[in-house]
Amino acid sequence: MRSTSRAETFPAHTPAASQIFTTVLSHGPLTRLEAARRAGLSAAAVTKAVRPLLAAGYLAEDADGDARPALGRPANLVRVDGGRALFIGVKVTGDEVIAVLTDLCCRIRLARRLPVTDHGAKAVLTSVAELTHELRTEAEDFGAPVLGLGIAVSGDVDRAQGTVRYSPFLDWRDVALADLAAMTTGLPVVVDNDVRALTVAEQWFGAGVGLSDFAVVTVGAGIGCGLVIHGRLVAGAHGVAGEIGHVAIDPAGPLCHCGNRGCVEAIAGDAAIVTRMREVTGRQVTDAAQAVALAHEGVPGAREVYASAGEAIGRGIATVANLFGPERVIISGEGLAAYDLFAEQILDSFAAAAFGSAARCDVQTRPLPFEEWARGAAATAIQSFITSSPTPTGKG
Amino acid sequence: MRSTSRAETFPAHTPAASQIFTTVLSHGPLTRLEAARRAGLSAAAVTKAVRPLLAAGYLAEDADGDARPALGRPANLVRVDGGRALFIGVKVTGDEVIAVLTDLCCRIRLARRLPVTDHGAKAVLTSVAELTHELRTEAEDFGAPVLGLGIAVSGDVDRAQGTVRYSPFLDWRDVALADLAAMTTGLPVVVDNDVRALTVAEQWFGAGVGLSDFAVVTVGAGIGCGLVIHGRLVAGAHGVAGEIGHVAIDPAGPLCHCGNRGCVEAIAGDAAIVTRMREVTGRQVTDAAQAVALAHEGVPGAREVYASAGEAIGRGIATVANLFGPERVIISGEGLAAYDLFAEQILDSFAAAAFGSAARCDVQTRPLPFEEWARGAAATAIQSFITSSPTPTGKG
Numbered sequence: 001m002r003s004t005s006r007a008e009t010f011p012a013h014t015p016a017a018s019q020i021f022t023t024v025l026s027h028g029p030l031t032r033l034e035a036a037r038r039a040g041l042s043a044a045a046v047t048k049a050v051r052p053l054l055a056a057g058y059l060a061e062d063a064d065g066d067a068r069p070a071l072g073r074p075a076n077l078v079r080v081d082g083g084r085a086l087f088i089g090v091k092v093t094g095d096e097v098i099a100v101l102t103d104l105c106c107r108i109r110l111a112r113r114l115p116v117t118d119h120g121a122k123a124v125l126t127s128v129a130e131l132t133h134e135l136r137t138e139a140e141d142f143g144a145p146v147l148g149l150g151i152a153v154s155g156d157v158d159r160a161q162g163t164v165r166y167s168p169f170l171d172w173r174d175v176a177l178a179d180l181a182a183m184t185t186g187l188p189v190v191v192d193n194d195v196r197a198l199t200v201a202e203q204w205f206g207a208g209v210g211l212s213d214f215a216v217v218t219v220g221a222g223i224g225c226g227l228v229i230h231g232r233l234v235a236g237a238h239g240v241a242g243e244i245g246h247v248a249i250d251p252a253g254p255l256c257h258c259g260n261r262g263c264v265e266a267i268a269g270d271a272a273i274v275t276r277m278r279e280v281t282g283r284q285v286t287d288a289a290q291a292v293a294l295a296h297e298g299v300p301g302a303r304e305v306y307a308s309a310g311e312a313i314g315r316g317i318a319t320v321a322n323l324f325g326p327e328r329v330i331i332s333g334e335g336l337a338a339y340d341l342f343a344e345q346i347l348d349s350f351a352a353a354a355f356g357s358a359a360r361c362d363v364q365t366r367p368l369p370f371e372e373w374a375r376g377a378a379a380t381a382i383q384s385f386i387t388s389s390p391t392p393t394g395k396g
Numbered sequence: 397m398r399s400t401s402r403a404e405t406f407p408a409h410t411p412a413a414s415q416i417f418t419t420v421l422s423h424g425p426l427t428r429l430e431a432a433r434r435a436g437l438s439a440a441a442v443t444k445a446v447r448p449l450l451a452a453g454y455l456a457e458d459a460d461g462d463a464r465p466a467l468g469r470p471a472n473l474v475r476v477d478g479g480r481a482l483f484i485g486v487k488v489t490g491d492e493v494i495a496v497l498t499d500l501c502c503r504i505r506l507a508r509r510l511p512v513t514d515h516g517a518k519a520v521l522t523s524v525a526e527l528t529h530e531l532r533t534e535a536e537d538f539g540a541p542v543l544g545l546g547i548a549v550s551g552d553v554d555r556a557q558g559t560v561r562y563s564p565f566l567d568w569r570d571v572a573l574a575d576l577a578a579m580t581t582g583l584p585v586v587v588d589n590d591v592r593a594l595t596v597a598e599q600w601f602g603a604g605v606g607l608s609d610f611a612v613v614t615v616g617a618g619i620g621c622g623l624v625i626h627g628r629l630v631a632g633a634h635g636v637a638g639e640i641g642h643v644a645i646d647p648a649g650p651l652c653h654c655g656n657r658g659c660v661e662a663i664a665g666d667a668a669i670v671t672r673m674r675e676v677t678g679r680q681v682t683d684a685a686q687a688v689a690l691a692h693e694g695v696p697g698a699r700e701v702y703a704s705a706g707e708a709i710g711r712g713i714a715t716v717a718n719l720f721g722p723e724r725v726i727i728s729g730e731g732l733a734a735y736d737l738f739a740e741q742i743l744d745s746f747a748a749a750a751f752g753s754a755a756r757c758d759v760q761t762r763p764l765p766f767e768e769w770a771r772g773a774a775a776t777a778i779q780s781f782i783t784s785s786p787t788p789t790g791k792g
Contacts, residue, residue, distance in 0.1 A: 156752055166752070213633050227720065230626045236721020237609050240754035243718040248711060248749055251646055260749055315644060322639040323623070323719060325632020353644055353656055356552055356562070358636035 008085075008147055010386050011056045016041055017049040018387045021080070024059065025105065025386075026204050029079035050078060057084050058104065080105050086139050086146045087385070088187070089378025090128050091194055091370050092116070092153050094169045094221065097124065098370040099131035101139055101146075102378040106205050110138055111371045121175045129184040149187040150381030151177060152194035152373055154222055158239055159192045159380075165239070168257060169221055190377075190384045195242060197376035198332070198368070199226025199233060204379055207330045207366055214328040215320050217244060219313060219335030220288075223265040229324060244316045245269065264316040268309035270335065276305045292338045303341065310342025314349030321350070321358040328362040336367045404481075404543055406782050407452045412437055413445040414783045417476070420455065421501065421782075422600050425473035446474060453480045454500065476501050482535050482542045483781070484583070485774025486524050487590055487766050488512070488549050490565045490617065493520065494766040495527035497535055497542075498774040502601050506534055507767045517560075517571045525580040545583040546777030547573060548590035548769055550618055554635055555588045555776075561635070564653060565617055586773075586780045591638065593772035594728070594764070595622025595629060600775055603726045603762055610724040611716050613640060615709060615731030616684075619661040625720060640712045641665065660712040664705035666731065672701045688734045699737065706738025710745030717746070717754040724758040732763045 012018050016039075023039045024030055030038070036046040053059040060081045082105035090099045094116065101110040112134060114127045128151065136146050155167030162178025164170075181189045192200075199216045202208040208216070208228060216226040223245035227234040234241045245265030246258050253262025254272060266272050270288040277291040278284070280301035285291050295302040317329050331346070343365070351359055408414050412435075419435045420426055426434070432442040449455040456477045478501035486495045490512065497506040508530060510523045524547065532542050551563030558574025560566075578585040588596075595612045598604040604612070604624060612622040619641035623630040630637045641661030642654050649658025650668060662668050666684040673687040674680070676697035681687050691698040713725050727742070739761070747755055 213630075225719070229630060229720075230628050232626050234609075234625060234720050236754065237723035238721055238753040238756045240717075240752050241719065241721040243751045243754070246718050246749075246751040247715050249644065249647070252648065258751055319643050319715060320719060321636075322642050323621070323637065323716060324625075324630055325634055325637040327633035353642075355639045355642040355654055356636050357634040358632065358639070360634045 008145060010058070010388065011052040012049065012386065014049065016045050017053065020046055020049040021053060021058065021386050022204070024078055025080050025382075026209050029062070029077035031075045032078060033075070035078060057081055082107060083142065083144055085385075086142060086144050087148050087150065087378045087381045088132055088135050088146060089150045089197075089374040089376065089381060090131065090152065091197075091373040091377055092124055092128070092151065092170065093370065094119065096370070097127040097131060098374045099128070099135060100371050100374040100378060101135040102375060102382075103142075103144070104382065106201065106375060106379050106382060108371060108375055109142065110135055111374070113370075119170050119172075121170075121172055121177070121180070124170070125177075125180055125184060128181060132185045132187070146187065148190065148381035148385050149181060149185055150190045150192065150197065150377035150379070150384075151181060152192055152197040152377035152380070153177070154194045154224070156239065157191055157193040157196075159190065159196075159235075162189065162191050164191065188381070188384070188388075190380045192377070192380045193224075194373055194376070195224035195226045196233060196235075197380045198373050199228060199376070200383060201372065201376035201379040202226075202330060202366075203228050203233070204383075207328065207364065211327050213324065213326045214330065215242075215317075215324070215326045216330045216332060217313070217317055217320070218333035219268065219331065220333040221270045223269055223313065223316065224333075225316075225320060227320070227324065227326070229326075244320060247316045247319050249312060249315050249319075264312045267312040268316075268335075273305055273309055273338075276308075277302060280305055288335070288337070292341065295338070295341050306338055306341035307345045309338075310345025311349040313342070314346040314351075315353050317346070317363060318350045318353035318355075318358070321361045322353075322355045325358055326361055328364065331363065331365045332368045334370070336365060339365060339367075404541060406454070406784065407448040408445065408782065410445065412441050413449065416442055416445045417449060417454070417782050418600070420474055421476050421778075422605050425458070425475040427471045428474060429471070431474060453477055478503060479538065479540055481781075482538060482540050483544050483546065483774045483777045484528055484531050484542060485546045485593075485770040485772065485777060486527065486548065487593075487769040487773055488520055488524070488547065488566065489766065490515065492766070493523040493527060494770045495524070495531060496767055496770040496774060497531040498771060498778075499538075499540070500778065502597065502771060502775050502778060504767060504771055505538065506531055507770070509766075515566050515568075517566075517568055517573070517576070520566070521573075521576055521580060524577060528581045528583070542583065544586065544777035544781050545577060545581055546586045546588065546593065546773035546775070546780075547577060548588055548593040548773035548776070549573070550590045550620070552635065553587055553589040553592075555586065555592075555631075558585065558587050560587065584777070584780070584784075586776045588773070588776045589620075590769055590772070591620035591622045592629060592631075593776045594769050595624060595772070596779060597768065597772035597775040598622075598726060598762075599624050599629070600779075603724065603760065607723050609720065609722045610726065611638075611713075611720075611722045612726045612728060613709070613713055613716070614729035615664065615727065616729040617666045619665055619709065619712065620729075621712075621716060623716070623720065623722075625722075640716060643712045643715050645708060645711050645715075660708045663708040664712075664731075669701055669705055669734075672704075673698060676701055684731070684733070688737065691734070691737050702734055702737035703741045705734075706741025707745040709738070710742040710747075711749050713742070713759060714746045714749035714751075714754070717757045718749075718751045721754055722757055724760065727759065727761045728764045730766070732761060735761060735763075
C-alpha cells in the first residue's frame with residue numbers, strides 16, 4: 001500500500017480484529033456467537049475486537065427480530081456498514097481501463113470505462129487518474145470518504161513492492177505503479193495481479209465464500225489461475241503461482257511466448273486461437289470475436305480449434321485438481337464468450353485427466369464482466385485497508 | 397486414530413498447546429520468548445500451554461549457560477523430552493515391511509525389516525503385528541511407553557477414516573487398516589499415504605523445517621508428491637492431492653495405469669523404465685536395479701531411457717512450481733539410486749519449463765532409505781498423539 005497523505009486508518013490493531021471483520025464482511029450479518037464460531041475465536045475476543053469497529057462506524061449492530069430466542073435477550077446481529085467508506089478498483093486491459101466505485105462491502109456503486117490507445121505506463125496512468133478523479137467527484141454525493149485505490153494488471157506483479165515486474169499484454173517491465181498512482185491520486189494504492197484480485201473478490205464475496213480450497217481459472221487473452229488453499233491465496237515463494245497457462249501439456253504443441261511448447265495458453269489463449277483459426281480457415285481473423293463468429297457460422301475446421309482449446313483448458317484444470325484437490329474450480333474470463341464452443345471439451349477432458357476422486361471437484365463457470373475484475377481490485381484495496389497497521393511501516 | 401484400549405493421552409487441551417509443542421519439537425530447545433515468537437502467540441499463552449506439558453514430563457526446562465543474559469535471570473530453554481514416550485512407524489512396500497521404533501523427538505532407536513511374500517492385507521497385517529510386537533518387547537529396555545503406531549502405505553489413503561481406499565502396488569481396495577491394526581496391536585493407529593507421511597517428517601524434522609511452502613517429490617515404483625502450503629500439508633478436498641505422477645505431459649506418451657497417456661509416472665516410474673529398457677535394449681530386465689545396471693554398463697539406448705525419465709520428472713516439478721511456487725522441492729525415493737543417470741535432465745528440464753522466477757525454487761535431493769519413510773509414519777503417530785483430544789471422539 002502506497003500513500004502520499006495521512007489517510008484514515010482502520011481501528012483494528014490485531015489479526016483477530018481483521019479476521020472478525022472479514023468474517024462479518026463475507027458471511028453477512030452474524031450474531032457475535034456465530035462470528036466467533038466461524039472465525040475460531042472466543043466470544044471475549046470477538047467482543048474486544050468489535051468494540052472499536054462499532055465505535056468508528058465500520059460495524060453496526062441491529063436487533064434481529066427473526067433470531068429472537070424463546071427466552072432471554074434478543075440476539076443482535078453484527079454487520080458491516082457498507083456506506084461507511086468507499087473504494088475504487090481499476091482493471092487495466094490491453095484495450096480499456098475499467099474503473100468502479102464500491103462501498104466497504106465491495107458493492108459496485110458506479111462504473112466507468114476509458115479506451116486505451118497508448119499502452120505506455122504514463123498514458124495508462126493518466127487514464128487511471130482521470131477515472132479516479134471522476135469517481136471521487138461523483139462519490140461526494142454518497143457522503144463517505146474514498147479510502148483506497150486498487151489496480152489490477154495482468155502479468156507478474158509484486159504486490160508488496162507495488163510494482164509490475166512484467167506485463168506481456170501491456171509490454172511493461174518494472175513499473176512502480178503503486179508509487180506513481182499514489183502520487184497522482186493522493187490515495188493509498190494497492191497493485192496486484194488481476195487474476196489474484198479476482199480470486200480475492202470470489203473468496204470474500206463470490207463463489208468461493210466459505211471454501212477452504214478453490215481455484216479461479218480465467219480464460220481469454222491469457223489463461224490464468226488464482227488458488228486459495230487452506231483459506232489463503234497462494235502467492236508463491238518467489239512471486240509466481242497459479243501459472244496454469246504455462247502448464248505444458250504437449251511437447252509437440254505450438255511454441256509459447258514463454259519459450260516452451262504446448263503450454264495451455266499457447267493452445268487456448270486468444271492469440272493462439274486467432275492464429276490457429278487463420279491457418280485452419282484461410283480467412284482474415286484479427287481478434288477473438290471474429291474467431292468465435294467463424295465457429296458459430298460453421299466454417300469448416302473452426303469448431304475444432306475451439307475443441308482443442310477446450311481440451312487444453314480441461315487438462316490444465318485437471319492438473320490443478322490432481323495436485324491440490326480443490327473443492328471447486330470457477331472458470332471465468334472474457335474467453336467465456338466462446339463457452340458454448342468448448343464447454344463440453346473442457347468438462348470431458350477434465351473428467352478424463354482427473355485422478356480418482358479429484359474428478360469430484362465442482363467445475364463451474366461464472367461469466368464476470370471486466371467490472372467484476374475491477375471490483376476484485378477494489379477488494380484488494382479493502383483487504384489492504386482492513387489488514388494494514390494504523391502505524392505506516394512501508395516506504396510510501 | 398484407532399485404539400482398542402484406553403491409552404495415555406497428551407495433556408494439551410488447546411490448539412495453542414499443540415502448536416507450542418510442535419514448535420519446540422521442530423526447532424529444538426527454545427526460550428519461552430522464542431517459542432512464543434515462532435508460534436505467533438503471547439508469552440502468557442506459552443506459559444499456560446507449557447505448564448501441564450512440563451508437569452507430565454513431555455517438556456523439560458533447563459538453564460542455558462550460553463544464553464545467560466548480561467543482566468537478570470538466565471533464560472531457560474524449553475525442550476521436548478524425547479525419552480518420555482516411544483512410537484512405532486511402519487512403511488509397507490511391495491517387497492518389505494520396514495518398521496522403526498522412535499522416541500517422541502522422532503529419533504530412530506531401533507529398525508527392523510520383514511520381507512513381504514504375500515501382498516494380501518491379512519499377511520501384511522501379520523508382519524506388521526510381528527514387527528510391532530518385537531519392537532515393543534525391545535522397547536521395554538528404554539523405560540518409556542509405546543504410545544502409538546503409524547502405518548504408511550502408497551496409494552489413496554483416507555487418514556481420517558483409517559482406510560486404504562486403493563493401493564495399486566499392494567492391490568488393496570477399501571482395507572480398514574487402522575481398525576484391523578488397532579485390534580491386533582492394541583495401540584492407537586494412524587494410517588496415511590506414505591508420501592504424505594514422509595512430508596510430515598520433512599516438515600517437522602527434515603529439509604522442510606521452517607518453510608511455509610515446500611514439496612517432497614518421491615521417485616521410484618510410483619512418482620508421488622507431498623505439498624506443504626501455508627505451513628500445512630495439502631490433503632485435497634476429495635482426498636486426492638500431490639498426484640504429480642499423473643500430471644500428463646505428453647498426449648503421445650505411453651499409456652498409464654490411470655487410463656491417460658504420457659503421465660509422469662508412465663514415463664519415469666520403475667515399471668515404465670523397466671518396460672522401456674526391455675524394448676530399447678532387447679535384454680531381459682525385471683527390476684529397476686537391472687535397468688540401472690544396464691545404463692551404467694553403457695548398453696546402447698539405456699541412458700536415453702533415464703534421460704527421458706529425468707526430463708519427465710523435471711517437467712512435473714516445474715508444473716508444481718508454476719502452480720504454487722514452493723520455496724524448495726525435495727526429491728527423494730528409492731529411484732534416487734539412479735540419480736546420477738537423470739539428475740542433469742531433471743534440473744535442465746525443470747529450469748526450461750519453470751515460468752519466470754519460479755525457476756528460483758531450490759530443487760534438492762535427499763536420499764532417504766525406507767527407514768526414513770517408516771520414521772515418517774512414526775511422525776504421523778506423534779502428530780496424532782499431540783493433536784488428539786484427551787476425550788476420544790472417534791469410533792475406535
